Amino acid sequence: MCCVEEVRTLKAAVGPLAGGPERLTFDVLNGKMTVPAELASDEVIAAVSGTGMAAEVWERLTASERDKADSTRRRLHSALAAVSGVAVLLGVVFGEVFGLTVAAHMAEAIAVAVGLWMVLAKAIHAARSLRPDMNLLMTVAVFGAMALGDWTEAGSVSALFALSLALESWSAERARRAIAALMDLSPPVARVKRPDGGEELLPPEDVAVGAVYVVLPGERIPLDGRVLIGDSMVDQAPITGESVPVLKSPGMEVFAGTVNTDGVLELENLKLAANTTLAKVARLVEEAQGQRSKVERWVDRFAMVYTPAVLACAVAMAMLPPLVLGLEWPEWIYRALVLLVISCPCALVISTPLTVVAAMASAARAGVLVKGGEYLETASRLVAIAFDKTGTVTSGRPTVERVVALDGSDEIHILGIAAALEARSIHPLGRAIVEYAAARGIVPVPAEAVHSLAGKGMSGMVDGGEGWLGSHRYAVERGAETSAVREAAQALAEGGRSVVAVGDATGVRGLIALSDPIRPEAVVALAELRQAGITNLVMLTGDNAATAERVGAALGFDTVRAELLPEDKSATIDELMRNFGTVAMVGDGVNDAPAMARSSLGIAMGAAGTDTAIETSDLALMSDDLTRLAWLVSHSRRMMRVIRQNIWFAIVVKAVFMGLAFLDIATLWGAIAADMGTALLVAFNGLRLLRGNAPSNVSVR
Numbered sequence: 001m002c003c004v005e006e007v008r009t010l011k012a013a014v015g016p017l018a019g020g021p022e023r024l025t026f027d028v029l030n031g032k033m034t035v036p037a038e039l040a041s042d043e044v045i046a047a048v049s050g051t052g053m054a055a056e057v058w059e060r061l062t063a064s065e066r067d068k069a070d071s072t073r074r075r076l077h078s079a080l081a082a083v084s085g086v087a088v089l090l091g092v093v094f095g096e097v098f099g100l101t102v103a104a105h106m107a108e109a110i111a112v113a114v115g116l117w118m119v120l121a122k123a124i125h126a127a128r129s130l131r132p133d134m135n136l137l138m139t140v141a142v143f144g145a146m147a148l149g150d151w152t153e154a155g156s157v158s159a160l161f162a163l164s165l166a167l168e169s170w171s172a173e174r175a176r177r178a179i180a181a182l183m184d185l186s187p188p189v190a191r192v193k194r195p196d197g198g199e200e201l202l203p204p205e206d207v208a209v210g211a212v213y214v215v216l217p218g219e220r221i222p223l224d225g226r227v228l229i230g231d232s233m234v235d236q237a238p239i240t241g242e243s244v245p246v247l248k249s250p251g252m253e254v255f256a257g258t259v260n261t262d263g264v265l266e267l268e269n270l271k272l273a274a275n276t277t278l279a280k281v282a283r284l285v286e287e288a289q290g291q292r293s294k295v296e297r298w299v300d301r302f303a304m305v306y307t308p309a310v311l312a313c314a315v316a317m318a319m320l321p322p323l324v325l326g327l328e329w330p331e332w333i334y335r336a337l338v339l340l341v342i343s344c345p346c347a348l349v350i351s352t353p354l355t356v357v358a359a360m361a362s363a364a365r366a367g368v369l370v371k372g373g374e375y376l377e378t379a380s381r382l383v384a385i386a387f388d389k390t391g392t393v394t395s396g397r398p399t400v401e402r403v404v405a406l407d408g409s410d411e412i413h414i415l416g417i418a419a420a421l422e423a424r425s426i427h428p429l430g431r432a433i434v435e436y437a438a439a440r441g442i443v444p445v446p447a448e449a450v451h452s453l454a455g456k457g458m459s460g461m462v463d464g465g466e467g468w469l470g471s472h473r474y475a476v477e478r479g480a481e482t483s484a485v486r487e488a489a490q491a492l493a494e495g496g497r498s499v500v501a502v503g504d505a506t507g508v509r510g511l512i513a514l515s516d517p518i519r520p521e522a523v524v525a526l527a528e529l530r531q532a533g534i535t536n537l538v539m540l541t542g543d544n545a546a547t548a549e550r551v552g553a554a555l556g557f558d559t560v561r562a563e564l565l566p567e568d569k570s571a572t573i574d575e576l577m578r579n580f581g582t583v584a585m586v587g588d589g590v591n592d593a594p595a596m597a598r599s600s601l602g603i604a605m606g607a608a609g610t611d612t613a614i615e616t617s618d619l620a621l622m623s624d625d626l627t628r629l630a631w632l633v634s635h636s637r638r639m640m641r642v643i644r645q646n647i648w649f650a651i652v653v654k655a656v657f658m659g660l661a662f663l664d665i666a667t668l669w670g671a672i673a674a675d676m677g678t679a680l681l682v683a684f685n686g687l688r689l690l691r692g693n694a695p696s697n698v699s700v701r
Contacts, residue, residue: 006053008304009122012131013047031070032058052121052135077166080114084159087111091155108155112142115158118165132311134344138672144337145668148330156669157341160676186256186278190222191215193266204256204273211269215260223256224276225267232263236623277622302345310343317662334668335661341671342657352643355686359639362689367623368632375618378601379636384580385534385629386573386595388587389541389551392605393626394516396588398428400436401497402513404488407506412442414510417467418502420444421460429498429514457501466505469512475501480508494546516547518554521627526555528630536580540569540595569595586621586629603629639689646682653678 007026010033015021018036025034033055035044041057048055061069087110095104116123116139123139126132138161145154189201193212204222207213212228215221221234233245236258245261248254254267256276273279318336321327356373363370370376387393403411419437422430423446437444447460447467456477457470468478472489475481485501485508492499492513500512519525526537538559541548545562552560561572569585573595576583585592585599596602596617604617605624621628657674660666 006051006122006133009051009125009129009131009133010048010053012129013051014044017043017047030066051125052119052123074166074169077118077162077169080117081159081162081166084111084115084155084162087114088152088155088159091152095152105151108151111155112146112158115155115162116142117162119161132307134307137307137311137340137344141337141340141668141672144333144340148334148337150334150668153668157672160669160672163676186273186276187220187222207269207273209269209272213267213269215265215267217260217262217264219260221254221256221258221260221265221267223267223269223273224254224271224278225269226253227251227265228268229266230264232265233261235259235261306343306345310339314340314343331664335664338661338666338668338671339658341668342654342661342666342675344675352646352686354683355639355642355646355689358687358689359635362691363632363635366628366631366635367621367625368628368635369620369622371618375601376636376639378582379584379619379632380640381582382534382584382601382633384536384538384576384583385529386538386540386576386583386585386599387557388569388585388592389539389543389548390516391588392586392592393522393539393555394518394551396516398432398498398514398516400432400512401515402492404492404511404513406484406488406508406510409509411510412440414502414512415440415442416444417462417504417509418469418500418512420447420462421450421458421467421469423447424450429500432514433500433512462504467502468504469500469502472499472501475503475508478503482508485511497547518551519624519626521625522555525626525629526557528627529633532630532633534633536576538572538576540564540572540585566592566594570598573598586626588624635689642685642689646685650678650682 010026011021011024014024014033014035017039018024023036026032027034033048045055045057058066087107091104091107091111094100094107119135120139122133123135126136138157142154142157142161145151145157186204188203190204190207191199191214192202192207193199193214199214207223213223213225217232227248227250229250231247231249234248234254235245236255248265253270254265255278256273257278314336317339318329318333321332322329353373356376359376360370360373363376390396403414405411405414415433415437418433419442422433423444425431425434445463447462450458450460452458453470453474457468457474459466459468461467468474472481472486472493475485475489480501480503488511489499489501492511497513497515500514501508501510502512503509529537536559537557538561539548539552539555539557540561541551542564543562548560548562561568564572569592573583573585577598577600582600584601584603585596586603586605587593587596588605596604601619602617604620619632653674657666657671661671
């Protein structure tokens with residue numbers, strides 16, 4: 001495939017074999033068509049060959065063989081353009097300088113043959129199938145000029161068309177390589193530890209889940225893993241877009257494709273090579289190219305009507321003036337040929353997909369994974385965004401906010417009891433207490449005879465005596481509540497905090513208040529969204545109303561809905577869409593997935609988010625940085641501006657030259673130069689989006 005227009009040809013040829021064109025998907029940049037598994041490859045190859053194109057089974061070629069084939073095709077395009085151009089110059093020299101008409105015609109014939117080498121078979125197929133395309137338009141124009149005796153113009157048109165195909169191939173290759181460079185980040189080998197303590201180098205795809213591998217300073221991490229031994233700064237920019245390396249220590253997870261900067265890390269492999277975050281990003285970006293945006297589909301439909309209409313107009317221009325008005329046939333046939341050349345829809349057809357792919361590649365570099373051009377287009381129309389609370393606008397990890405000592409106790413004693421009881425706990429509140437105690441140098445001996453009461457609390461033996469902790473209700477049940485305990489607990493809980501009572505055999509010794517902290521970048525992110533024109537910011541949460549109101553007030557949400565079940569969140573999204581139109585839902589958990597699926601645009605927190613949320617979403621913030629949202633909205637609107645610029649520029653240039661053709665002012669070579677120049681200008685304008693920059697601020701983690 002040379003360009004997107006040929007997708008229509010392939011759908012017509014292979015679609016009937018596949019049971020309908022909707023069962024085919026296309027990756028134009030990589031020249032890949034995916035067909036249903038039950039189709040015989042020989043049938044598909046034969047059908048493709050009938051269009052003037054050639055096909056091979058993708059899996060039978062290695063990546064290097066595919067790259068070699070792409071390189072060969074680009075060199076062939078360049079060589080044909082060069083030879084055709086030289087032949088045109090020789091024709092001019094032979095004819096104009098030396099007066100050798102026969103030699104000049106031979107040179108121009110060579111220019112035509114070479115220039116049309118790649119398109120003649122496609123043009124013949126277009127004529128036979130009654131589906132006119134740019135290849136047929138150019139071929140008719142060239143042979144028409146030759147029939148009129150304008151050999152120099154025929155050669156010039158052929159050479160310029162060959163040059164435009166070569167430059168178009170180059171611009172598409174630039175976009176393809178931008179994506180390939182983004183995704184080709186995993187190192188070819190992993191340094192895996194053997195049971196005897198030695199190490200061996202294995203391909204990442206041969207490393208089992210649970211295996212231990214080592215990454216040295218400066219090396220890329222080959223697989224998603226969890227740190228077992230070592231501390232190091234890891235550059236996660238290729239996956240998350242973060243510009244500052246992040247500290248990784250035992251227990252923390254890392255992504256394949258990221259760079260270990262300064263320490264030796266031993267890691268446990270968490271996923272097979274085919275299932276890493278990097279592999280998932282690569283697959284989703286590849287699949288995204290087949291997800292056509294609304295504007296791309298509009299351009300496709302426009303081209304399907306536009307090309308036959310222009311061909312009919314050209315025929316009418318060639319025949320009606322001579323037949324009806326008795327004007328000269330050669331003159332009006334020539335004008336019709338100019339009309340055919342300038343009306344070629346190439347600029348319209350190639351500019352939009354190149355712009356969309358460039359925008360998606362730029363977004364991926366910024367840590368925003370977009371699953372299709374349609375979702376970027378949707379982002380440009382957003383007027384309201386709904387956010388989950390826990391894990392989205394808050395960190396999702398509770399932390400100790402305050403310790404209140406009672407009855408003459410002190411903070412160290414209270415934390416000692418609580419940390420001893422929670423030493424082996426996996427509950428988020430328990431882990432937060434243990435971490436807080438450790439930060440203050442408290443490393444207690446785990447409690448003995450620990451007894452847990454689900455939803456209430458726990459008790460056990462701490463330093464030879466009884467210790468317990470639990471909710472305020474649990475303290476009441478134990479008969480340990482006093483007026484002082486009740487008043488202190490109520491004061492702490494008013495702000496939406498979780499309150500844990502800690503005591504011993506004598507009663508309540510103190511209270512620990514915990515809260516889920518707001519993400520440091522959340523305030524800035526919401527302010528930037530308002531500046532970007534998002535007028536309605538809503539928070540949806542299953543948490544209690546007091547906590548929700550505290551977070552909502554701190555961040556300035558327009559609306560806060562609390563104590564929602566997953567189905568309630570979905571119903572709220574429906575209500576928002578009825579009121580505001582285009583609405584996004586940002587979430588991170590399984591309970592957010594239904595609402596994300598119902599929204600106009602589902603956005604997942606990619607780093608901490610669950611696989612279900614990421615799979616359900618249309619976009620993923622790979623660094624969990626909410627400031628990417630305002631950038632995403634601006635980036636998508638910039639993409640739409642560029643697309644509109646390209647469409648209007650192409651239409652205006654063509655309209656002007658159509659008028660010039662009717663007035664007999666334009667020439668064939670001038671028309672194709674204008675057409676080629678328009679196609680290249682809109683392509684380069686779209687490729688500017690590859691330079692899209694991520695926000696300068698990064699998330700604090």
